[in-house]
Amino acid sequence: MTFLSHVALTLAALSALLGALNLLLLRKPAARKLTPGTQVSVLIPARNEEAHIGDAVEAALESVGVPVEIIVMDDGSSDTTPQIVTEIAARDNRVRLVSAPALPAGWTGKVHACHRLSEEARGTHLLFIDADVRLAPDAAALLVAHAQGKGQAMVSGVPRQITRSLGEVLTVPMINFLMLGYLPFIGMRLTRRPSFGAACGQLLMTKREAYRAVGGHGAIRDKLHDGIQLARLFRRNGYRTDLVAGHDLAACRMYRGFAESWEGFIKNAHEGMATPVQLPVWTILLGGGHILPVILLPFAIAGIAPPGTVLAALALSFGLRAAITLRTRERALAIALHPACIAVALSIQWASLLRTSRGRPAGWKGRVYPAE
Template sequence: MTLALALVALAFALLPAILACANLIALRTPEPRDAQEGLVSILIPARDEEATIAATIRAALASTGIAVEVLVGDDHSTDATAGIVRALAEADPRVRLVSVPALAEGWTGKNHACAALAERAKGEHLLFIDADVTLSPGAAAGLVAHARSSGAALVSAVPRQIMRSLGERLTVPMINFLLVGYLPVPMMRASLRPALGAACGQLVLVDRSVYVGTGGHGAIRGRLHDGVFLPRILRHAGHRTDLVAGHGLATCRMYRSFAESWAGFSKNAHEGMATPRALPVWTLLLLAGHVLPLLLVIAAALGLATSTAGLVALAALIVSLATRAAITLITDEPAITILLHPLGVAVALAIQWNVLLGPRRAGAAVWKGRSYPLNGA
């Protein structure tokens, strides 16, 4: 019995290993070969972001290789966000402060702010970034160059994730691990199937004409997970979307504690993995491939499993950790998170199952002081 379980663990560990090999070859950091023509509108929705907004704007203004404008949408902040943006706008005419209108019924906050910013933008390409994302100088030009050479109407990337607390290191690395280990990037590029579309909402470049023609954020107004649904809307309309390596394009510190991480990943869970159909499949894939090997190795060490089962389980564990190590080192995430991988997988699944089975608080998700009804709640 334990040998059978070990063989299952090895098979499920090999799947993401094979996909990660193909994806890490396919995912490259785009670089502009020449100065790019046109204007990029860098659009930053901001709600109570006084701690990070100045650095985010200054990094965006330092963009090279293409002309940029920087629009910041003040989404009814109660801190000094708007004042900081106004001061920067007085010093550089490329910066504009946009006061986001009152949240309309049926909209989620970020989508509403992004739509308001897009209406005021002048660029041929819209680069949506979160208020805690710091762009590298060549990021905007590189993304535009890749969009033009690949024919993709949307290009997204996961910025290099800054993680300092244990809680962050247990949770945040799953973003890259799930994308690189389980999304078949070459197949995604060869197909327009909406289900294969994926993006990271922290960093998304979109062709403005396509954005307007497909409805942009207005077409997903009631959604919380723009990284899932914006590329699907474009693919439904027949447009290509793509992912590139983002660790050289930008940095981001999403959360600063385990509590923040738990709340943040819970917010989008019901639109991603935490559905009655998807979560059992994800649980099998992740538990069997990344948690079961460790449990079987421990069982063998305690004499609760055969030595053969222990060796097979050890092989599965090595494959699992090697896959995680390759993704971690290439995306420039903290190396210590490699050893935390089995626990990180367990925590990720705990978040998803808590969202699926836990009380839905009157069927609402709460974020940034706002409460949104859950789809299907």
């Protein structure tokens, strides 16, 4: 038990130290004077988004500090999504509705829609958002100011994640926890190595010239996790990417309930952690640093495991979760549920790996894609 206690403390300390450094480096973009002629194209792929698209477009229209155009790609919707956008476009010429052609073989739906949107865009910068994202009025201006001021070809951030059910709290906050607890921001900022690349597809801005130079979404046409894949693509081609604090720039409720969250995260997990090589390592890092201390607690109380070591591991584990949760303005319930969140996240990853190994296809919004 002493050995396991020291393992738990070491793994918890590693993530806590990296997380503390990342939180110091995570900043909301600062306002800067923009290059003359700057325009942001807000690009929204939409498939059966009648519950969200109106609010998404209206929020984007409130943008200040930079000229914007808003283009919505209706991707085969069977609901009133196109009608809602058409009504808004009739009273504001900054809004355009376009329709996606039939999905070509070898493409995934959202990636194809984003590719087509980029072809329609006129702006110097492309801001890709999901239909359930609500931009803050200064979001577009601050993101482009950061890109221009720091010489970044891509800037992304995680919107404030709105979670209203227990199932959402158990799953969605892991986005910020994994990024801030395990992605070395120092490596991301100081190098162009693809392995340090990460982005959130909910809020992702690119310089149009760089986007087209690397091939944009067309270069990742068969992928589902466009945030990670685009960041790595840019870096492989020598461009710099960055992550900024996105919780004041936008808000998003990405899923409703546990079942939808599970399916949403499992569909593209194989493009991130859920590989035969990476997942065992992640299981040791996450399980050892954040689940093992809880398992050891009864043994520490009974005097079988060293109490000080176990309590220190627990303090570091829960302390990191608390710091990230409070900083990103997520629900405090995620702190109390921290070990359960880790267990669910690992379950999703292992389920995704098992699904892929069996050749079962991934699917989303009525579309099915071959398993890789």
